[in-house]
Amino acid sequence: MSETTPAPTPTRSSPPTLIQVFIAFAVISLSGFGGVLYWSRRMMVEERKWLTAEEFNEAYALCNFLPGPNIVNFSVVFGRQIAGTLGALVALVGLLGPPFLIVTFFGVLYAYYGTIDSLQRMFAGVAAAAAGLTLSTSVKMLQPLLKDRFGTSHVMALAAFAGVGVLRWPIYWVLGLLIPLSIMLAWWARR
């Protein structure tokens, strides 16, 4: 599959080497508490200038839309553009390797000490706060939809929310029904 390379712009520097890609994603990963979007943009666009702001937005919009963890997809798409399969692998290992080791270490600690009463209480506090953060992020993401006039998109979003969040049906049934239906409705609206 050949890549259409956009004309170089003044805001972009020369392509990075594999080592640079690995280090960049490891640094992005380790600086990103509670999500890594902010750090990946800062590194890719502002500091290293490997991508222009538009290129970053396009790549990120694509990865938001693909199934699976966004930033993981982003590392694959970016790494592939730089150096094909090897580039994708290097970026991926840079992104996931360090947090994998850290969180596994935490997992070991949790298995040994997780039942200690004072730790349990601290976890209960952090879990409640993390839930609040997740809720506010979801509401922020919903805002573009909330601004639109009420229509089939709202019905589809509500149905997904009710099916998966309230009724606790398996995601497979809910999406298996709603995705084709929602695409059909979108097609119908744009006829």
Place this chain on the structure above:
Amino acid sequence: MKADNGILLTLAVNFALMSLFAIGGANAALPEMHRLAVEVMHWMTDQQFANMFAIAQVTPGPNVIIVTLIGYHVAGFSGALVTTLAMCGPTCVFAFFVGGLWERFKDARWRVVIQAGVVPVSLGLIAASGLVIARAAAQHWVAVAVTVVTFAVTYRLRINPLWIFAAAALLGLAGAI
């Protein structure tokens, strides 16, 4: 915990399948992770699930690493590895091949229609994940209050969430929750 092949296969199949339905990021799969780990398989309690979510949030790195913790809890180190690979592998292959294709048809009508259809469903999923995790964490009325206050503060202000996590941990340590 000793990892046998049956449990590793269960982890691999379930997380690989789930990842393909995680439209809108790893958090979109949280309700399904919770359903699998707490309700169907009884690998852990609501509280343990909420704890793992909390640990993943305070660990630097992408949110998806909660699956590493779940895998470790269920089947030790090999469980952690298998679950992480299952959650990231298939979608990475997908991103690798579809990435270029999707860019090439950026202005095609079918692409616009698919996107317009999928985005609202993914937003509904993300909202569902907020509800599921808030319910799992709501073990006590003070915990509910912490969730509500964190929601209000992080919604209004651009504040580093780590400060709120630290305050919530202290509140818990002090015995309020």
